[in-house]
Amino acid sequence: MNQAPSTKHQAPRLGFSVGDLAGIGPEIIYKTLLDERLLQVCTPVIYGTATVLFDDFPTAPDAEPLTFRQLRDVADIAPGRLNAVTCWDEDYHLSPGQPSAASGGAARESLLAASRDLKAGRLDGLVTAPISKDNTQADNFRFPGHTEFLTSYFDAPESLMLLADEAAGLRIATATGHVPLKDVPARLTADLLRTKIQLLLKSLQQDFGILKPRVAVLGLNPHAGENGLLGREELDVVLPVIRQFEHDGHLVYGPYPADGYFGTMQFRQFDATLSLFHDQGLIPFKLLAFERGVNFTAGLPVVRTSPDHGTAYGLAGQFKADESSFRAAVYLACDVLRQRASVGREGQGR
Template identity: 45%
Template sequence: MSKQDKIIVGISIGDLNGIGSEIILKTFDDVRMLEFCTPVIFASVKLMSFYKKHFGMNINFHGIDNLDKIIPKKINVLNVWKEQVDINFGKEDFKAGEYAIKSLTNAVNALKTHQIDILVTAPINKSCIQSETFRFPGHTDYLNQELEGDSLMLMISETLRVGLLTDHVAVKDVSAAITRELIEKKINTIHKSLIQDFGTEKPRIAVLGINPHTGDNGVIGNEDDTVLRPTLDNLRNNGKTIFGPYAADSFFGSGNYKNFDVIIASYHDQGLIPFKTLAFGSGVNYTAGLDKVRTSPDHGTAFDIAGKNTADFSSFRAAIFNGIEIFKKRKEYKKISQNPMKITKKRGYVKKN
């Protein structure tokens, strides 16, 4: 953490024509947020002033050209660029995507060099960000390249956590992508994350099947029997508390998800449709498995309502609070892991002779 003793939250602006600016401004329109963290928006003062005027908000920014100039209890804006940018709310524009990536790459560099403590990303348009220098389907894949560890998309809310074996993979490629090695890597990643990031001592993990009805004994595909079940058995034999595979169609409707610390879905829509049905607007996308903390809201750019001052900022605010809490949990876990006896003595649990 920084010398200012407040968690510094770096914020990438997202697609300039989407709702990112609105949900950021609405979040920090509540001055109480500055008691929890020191925000740094990676964009430009000119751009943020335009948004402020457009949305009719009375917010003051502290413009900086260097991250050494961050001031607590201020909404810091790092000038990643200084030129004026044309904003066309709701429009797909590669130029807007280019600035979104400028914001993101500068924020990630600051995260890697410990100039910010956590990263919260506003939504990007996956089509508009593609270029000769940036060819990733989303934040998660880029962060997996730039940071240490193995990334895993983990959707979290107060009552539900859903992880994915495969995320931005075409449905036709899902079954081939799910190998024994992938399953083991993803489950080991999420198991570690639950312990160090959420304080869960013995995680209970449920896994959903690959095929409908988990294949019905090979009638609807054999991947569940030949790949998934043997791998889960091996992980159980190594001490992990894993259940499944479960048929996905009835798992959430029956309320069975409430019995577990996390549910692992085989592919994107299998996990995210029920998650967003149950928790949309309050959920958070957390990139587990990396050496740094990154969160984002559970929604996209929402071009249909961009610029209309109607966007709900609850998920973005939750992303900030969850990022802060995970950062603290991870710091506490690291401290305990490095010197468990010292912590135990301090708490008075050492047996006296």
């Protein structure tokens, strides 16, 4: 499984999966790697080929070239250098803004190769560029997204999509993830909610160093059900779970009506917010933190982050994509690895 860096002072080895080659993944990786300071905090390992990603890359006229150590085997990683692992032999060509079976296949092969090396302990963490959930489907990849694939691949009983903007102290998780809205009420059981809150509390402690986290839980219905008038999920499912966590000594509160909660900036009083379905949490998060936000998968035995946006096919090839979210994902992965290592050392010292 995932291992810590081999020496006390060695920067973590971070695998970068390239995402859909027709999207902005190659561009945001390229722009992130232009900052040489990145090599002071991690050793990047890009899964693809340097040729297809950067030699033929549609850059701005004054863009700087990047030099990679091209590898066939991740065991040959050179610390303090840009590394690129060849994970396909086909002659792929970038077609910005034009997703195809080839671009989706490259995204899939890059992710699978990086995940294998992470599972084998040859990497310390993974940063994933955006994929098209539809364009990536294949016989060996039947998952609605990175989160579900990695949860299965690393044999985690459950995971949690957690969006974070550490600069603003904003963290929003979602209980049901990539689920059609019509299926959310049936999925939202007391057992699921307990599991997601437990994962969130543990991650805030283990990954973010918050010893006694304060967590807010949102309601499912308008006005959090208005005491049963607009829906009973809050009374029958959400509130009993919250009260049990309170009884056990945890600082878990709610359920809060989502509109007023975000409209009055009440989230600033908490270390994290648990939304009950995807858009309930991601819409306000992206409104507040789109350029800096990071998608972190809590509950995994490994560290995985990604930018908080998609493939943006309409921007691809124009050299206008903002790499800030991808860069933040790299730094958050390093921070979480450092925090987990610190928790591990404290545990060994007891």
